[in-house]
Amino acid sequence: MVFQIDERKRKILQAVVRSFILTGKPVGSGAVAELAGLKVSSATIRNEMATLEELGLLIQPHTSAGRVPTDIAYRFYVDMLMGQTRPSLRDAEAIEKLFDARTREIEGLFQEASVLLSRLTHTTAMVFAPFSAADSVRHVELVRLGDRRVMVVIITSKGQVGRRLIALDRDVKGDTVERVSTFLIRSVAGVPLDSIDAAGITGRARFGEAGRELLAGALDAVCEYLGAIEDRVFIGGTANIVREMDVAGSEWAQVLLEAMEKQYFILDLLKELLRERRLTVRIGEENSLRELQRCAFVGTSYPIGSGLLGSLGVVGPTCMDYERTISMVELMAESLGRRFLQTMD
Amino acid sequence: MVFQIDERKRKILQAVVRSFILTGKPVGSGAVAELAGLKVSSATIRNEMATLEELGLLIQPHTSAGRVPTDIAYRFYVDMLMGQTRPSLRDAEAIEKLFDARTREIEGLFQEASVLLSRLTHTTAMVFAPFSAADSVRHVELVRLGDRRVMVVIITSKGQVGRRLIALDRDVKGDTVERVSTFLIRSVAGVPLDSIDAAGITGRARFGEAGRELLAGALDAVCEYLGAIEDRVFIGGTANIVREMDVAGSEWAQVLLEAMEKQYFILDLLKELLRERRLTVRIGEENSLRELQRCAFVGTSYPIGSGLLGSLGVVGPTCMDYERTISMVELMAESLGRRFLQTMD
DNA sequence: TTTAGCACTCACGGGGTAGGAGTGCTAACC
DNA sequence: GGTTAGCACTCCTACCCCGTGAGTGCTAAA
Numbered sequence: 001m002v003f004q005i006d007e008r009k010r011k012i013l014q015a016v017v018r019s020f021i022l023t024g025k026p027v028g029s030g031a032v033a034e035l036a037g038l039k040v041s042s043a044t045i046r047n048e049m050a051t052l053e054e055l056g057l058l059i060q061p062h063t064s065a066g067r068v069p070t071d072i073a074y075r076f077y078v079d080m081l082m083g084q085t086r087p088s089l090r091d092a093e094a095i096e097k098l099f100d101a102r103t104r105e106i107e108g109l110f111q112e113a114s115v116l117l118s119r120l121t122h123t124t125a126m127v128f129a130p131f132s133a134a135d136s137v138r139h140v141e142l143v144r145l146g147d148r149r150v151m152v153v154i155i156t157s158k159g160q161v162g163r164r165l166i167a168l169d170r171d172v173k174g175d176t177v178e179r180v181s182t183f184l185i186r187s188v189a190g191v192p193l194d195s196i197d198a199a200g201i202t203g204r205a206r207f208g209e210a211g212r213e214l215l216a217g218a219l220d221a222v223c224e225y226l227g228a229i230e231d232r233v234f235i236g237g238t239a240n241i242v243r244e245m246d247v248a249g250s251e252w253a254q255v256l257l258e259a260m261e262k263q264y265f266i267l268d269l270l271k272e273l274l275r276e277r278r279l280t281v282r283i284g285e286e287n288s289l290r291e292l293q294r295c296a297f298v299g300t301s302y303p304i305g306s307g308l309l310g311s312l313g314v315v316g317p318t319c320m321d322y323e324r325t326i327s328m329v330e331l332m333a334e335s336l337g338r339r340f341l342q343t344m345d
Numbered sequence: 346m347v348f349q350i351d352e353r354k355r356k357i358l359q360a361v362v363r364s365f366i367l368t369g370k371p372v373g374s375g376a377v378a379e380l381a382g383l384k385v386s387s388a389t390i391r392n393e394m395a396t397l398e399e400l401g402l403l404i405q406p407h408t409s410a411g412r413v414p415t416d417i418a419y420r421f422y423v424d425m426l427m428g429q430t431r432p433s434l435r436d437a438e439a440i441e442k443l444f445d446a447r448t449r450e451i452e453g454l455f456q457e458a459s460v461l462l463s464r465l466t467h468t469t470a471m472v473f474a475p476f477s478a479a480d481s482v483r484h485v486e487l488v489r490l491g492d493r494r495v496m497v498v499i500i501t502s503k504g505q506v507g508r509r510l511i512a513l514d515r516d517v518k519g520d521t522v523e524r525v526s527t528f529l530i531r532s533v534a535g536v537p538l539d540s541i542d543a544a545g546i547t548g549r550a551r552f553g554e555a556g557r558e559l560l561a562g563a564l565d566a567v568c569e570y571l572g573a574i575e576d577r578v579f580i581g582g583t584a585n586i587v588r589e590m591d592v593a594g595s596e597w598a599q600v601l602l603e604a605m606e607k608q609y610f611i612l613d614l615l616k617e618l619l620r621e622r623r624l625t626v627r628i629g630e631e632n633s634l635r636e637l638q639r640c641a642f643v644g645t646s647y648p649i650g651s652g653l654l655g656s657l658g659v660v661g662p663t664c665m666d667y668e669r670t671i672s673m674v675e676l677m678a679e680s681l682g683r684r685f686l687q688t689m690d
Numbered sequence: 691t692t693t694a695g696c697a698c699t700c701a702c703g704g705g706g707t708a709g710g711a712g713t714g715c716t717a718a719c720c
Numbered sequence: 721g722g723t724t725a726g727c728a729c730t731c732c733t734a735c736c737c738c739g740t741g742a743g744t745g746c747t748a749a750a
Contacts, residue, residue, distance in 0.1 A: 064700045064743050143484045161508045239602035257584035386724050409712050409731050
């Protein structure tokens with residue numbers, strides 16, 4: 001949507017948005033006259049603001065109040081009026097520190113990234129890790145836990161490790177487990193998931209009863225695991241939803257919190273970003289998720305190697321500080337991506 | 346604390362607590378006269394309630410309001426007045442269904458247990474999994490990911506699986522990795538963590554430069570992992586905090602949500618339960634955590650095999666339905682424990 | 691086109707009041 | 721002595737009224 005808006009209207013709109021983001025209160029013509037740096041009186045501003053209201057960029061909560069930006073105004077602001085902010089040194093350092101820390105569980109890193117991002121932006125942050133992109137097995141290991149109990153450990157091409165327990169009907173010996181294990185590795189390592197031919201593999205196998213049972217169970221487990229690997233979402237800063245609640249009402253906060261717990265909702269949202277491949281800002285009703293239509297979403301994707309992408313984003317009030325939020329999201333995505341390209345091969 | 350309370354006062358107190366739990370509104374003498382099933386007038390009840398107030402069991406929010414139970418009254422109610430409830434068939438089935446489902450990642454089971462428990466009790470539920478109780482290595486596996494990149498997979502005596510990446514300064518060949526792997530398993534499997542003698546093991550090793558580097562790195566990783574295994578808390582139903590907010594105020598809801606995000610707080614709470622070894626109810630200021638002093642906590646422990654315990658609990662308003670909550674917590678602990686004793690050895 | 695002036699609108703907050711729920715007290719009753 | 725009806729009293733709640741002030745739209749003049 002392109003607006004026929006002259007320079008003065010832009011400056012006025014900019015002043016309204018900035019002031020409202022700062023104070024959260026409707027902005028009057030007098031305040032704009034001071035803030036916008038225009039050498040005209042408040043009466044002139046009033047005329048202009050009336051026009052901006054007709055264009056759907058501003059609304060009045062009630063007759064004698066100042067103006068509040070609409071979602072469309074925020075969109076215009078983000079696209080056309082907003083300046084670029086370099087993230088402050090403090091913030092950049094905080095993010096660097098996160099990634100400096102000792103190698104740890106990859107899940108922990110994602111979780112901490114989401115918490116840090118939420119703290120830096122005063123929003124709720126979400127980091128999407130596309131674990132399910134793994135499509136073949138790098139390694140399988142069978143570990144005998146008891147006479148009839150074996151653990152299958154599966155390492156995928158993406159480096160995730162999964163385990164499944166198998167309960168057997170027969171006792172199985174240690175050397176059988178080892179032989180089956182070796183056979184299994186040869187049979188499935190490097191084979192894409194959809195090409196694993198369970199029947200063919202069990203057919204080729206030459207083991208006793210217990211061995212065959214174990215092999216079948218293990219194959220089952222491998223296929224089931226690969227099929228069930230879940231993309232994961234890490235969410236941090238849900239408490240911030242409550243902080244912003246006075247802006248948006250408490251029943252809404254509860255709905256949003258519940259949506260955050262049902263992570264598959266959020267998953268779809270973050271998956272869309274993978275297609276976009278660039279910074280995306282969705283304001284109010286631009287969001288397809290009903291729960292987010294009173295919020296703004298800022299997200300982007302980050303590389304995790306082999307041409308694959310993850311994504312991350314934040315949800316906050318539509319009157320968020322877009323400059324800062326966007327620069328934080330970009331910085332976090334960049335750092336996370338850099339870290340991945342270093343760590344993975 | 347023992348109270349000299351006759352039968353009639355008990356019935357009155359019981360009626361006040363039950364009514365307040367149900368309605369959330371102060372209970373007047375008239376309402377009690379109807380509910381308590383006593384054949385006395387509201388005037389008599391008024392006299393009795395005045396006595397109960399002197400005893401510190403009831404308070405009036407203001408002069409001309411009904412009475413509200415104090416924390417002490419809830420305590421008395423839970424200890425002396427409360428009936429036992431069998432969980433309804435529906436609820437029992439919901440829990441059974443959770444554990445019926447196909448074997449899956451153990452973390453997923455905990456997470457779902459916490460979500461289900463929160464839904465059944467309308468509270469925020471927490472499940473503590475004492476992963477750090479693992480004290481020895483059952484199995485180690487080295488997987489070569491690249492020329493200078495090896496993944497260590499560690500399986501502990503408790504069945505958790507961890508992985509660490511090692512970056513090497515030298516290229517390492519596949520058969521070297523295998524030999525080091527075999528050697529490593531012999532050296533550390535079954536050995537308690539504090540008895541692993543890294544220097545001794547590397548001393549005994551007969552490998553080339555690359556092999557020694559790999560072994561040292563892998564040992565490092567094993568020790569670091571065992572040391573860093575974290576007890577984990579799974580939290581479900583945080584949205585319920587907001588639902589109960591009107592009872593308790595929004596700034597408090599935010600504090601509580603933040604406490605839930607800082608899981609180590611909750612960890613201490615749940616660890617205490619391991620010592621108690623039985624159902625524990627903490628009401629209001631009985632909680633040592635300041636964040637919980639306006640809430641009630643109901644928790645218990647569950648066996649995870651080998652004499653070890655995990656714990657779980659819920660946090661809700663002090664005016665929660667104690668009968669139902671307690672029976673749900675007990676049922677969930679029992680089911681979770683049963684599941685563990687079946688699965689583990 | 692801009693601006694000063696002005697009447698108008700309407701949310702907000704304070705103060706006053708009617709209504710009502712529930713109390714404590716007292717005196718009569720069993 | 722315990723119980724109860726009656727009653728005055730308290731105090732919260734909801735409501736309305738109204739003054740205040742911020743901010744508007746309109747008009748007429750510059």
